[in-house]
Amino acid sequence: KNEVEQSPQNLTAQEGEFITINCSYSVGISALHWLQQHPGGGIVSLFMLSSGKKKHGRLIATINIQEKHSSLHITASHPRDSAVYICAPNSGGSNYKLTFGKGTLLTVNP
């Protein structure tokens, strides 16, 4: 079973700060997802990546497959970025079964 560790568990930042959330996993994977869940809201997929780096607006996700590590960065953070961010590696196979980290609760204060 793939063990997934996210850090930090909780993160409080001031608006404008650069944010980094880390994810480590124990088993080799084919791809990794970053998900976002706003308080009381549904879960949205932010990225799926299998190598290198992806950028979407102020969000950047990186992955190092050999080191079994991924990071999610938020540049110029904003209060609307306040949410839980969840790392979810896909261990492979055609059924796309994910294992989930417990999430990082990000609060961005104005």
Added chain:
Amino acid sequence: DVKVTQSSRYLVKRTGEKVFLECVQDMDHENMFWYRQDPGLGLRLIYFSYDVKMKEKGDIPEGYSVSREKKERFSLILESASTNQTSMYLCASTSSYEQYFGPGTRLTVT
């Protein structure tokens, strides 16, 4: 726009009742999933289905069953609801690139 819909946002049931949670997706995805989400435990996979009438147990299948008679619909059944099944239930379907989540059903068993 991919849509995953769930039959109820909130549900209150009594101990011992049989409970049906319905999930429908409109993107012809083969893979569908049922998760529960609990504070401190994150998302855990209950069951998934990779085709019509095909299903596999996830990490916590005890007390649950599923049905997939049509490709677009995946149902979760609580045969005899218990208080420890009070939780947020999330359905998801997946293409090869993203997981699409439904809005969730908050089930309370009293």
